[in-house]
Amino acid sequence: MHSRRLARLMGIICEIKAHPRRNVDQMCRRLGISRRQFYKDRESLAGMGFAFHYSRRQAGFVLDKELTFGVSGSAWPTCSP
Numbered sequence: 162m163h164s165r166r167l168a169r170l171m172g173i174i175c176e177i178k179a180h181p182r183r184n185v186d187q188m189c190r191r192l193g194i195s196r197r198q199f200y201k202d203r204e205s206l207a208g209m210g211f212a213f214h215y216s217r218r219q220a221g222f223v224l225d226k227e228l229t230f231g232v233s234g235s236a237w238p239t240c241s242p
Contacts, residue, residue: 169194173202174228177213182221 171193176183183191189199201214212225 168201169198170206173206174211177222179226181223185215218233 169192170214173188176188176191178189180191185196185199189196192199206212207226209228210226211228213222215226216237218224
């Protein structure tokens with residue numbers, strides 16, 4: 162994955178979580194992307210485990226599935242001098 166695309170996807174996640182009350186057009190302007198790109202990226206994010214939709218009733222974005230990571234202490238390699 163290219164770093165610009167990764168940065169854009171991370172930007173969408175951050176904006177959705179930090180400003181869920183913005184509408185799609187406001188999100189696109191803030192992120193500097195088209196609506197088409199926003200919806201393509203939304204599908205990519207859903208495939209990665211971060212799904213969301215816009216709810217008119219709640220007047221904002223709603224998380225359907227949030228990305229989670231499980232990290233245990235034994236998963237990290239140890240470094241020895």
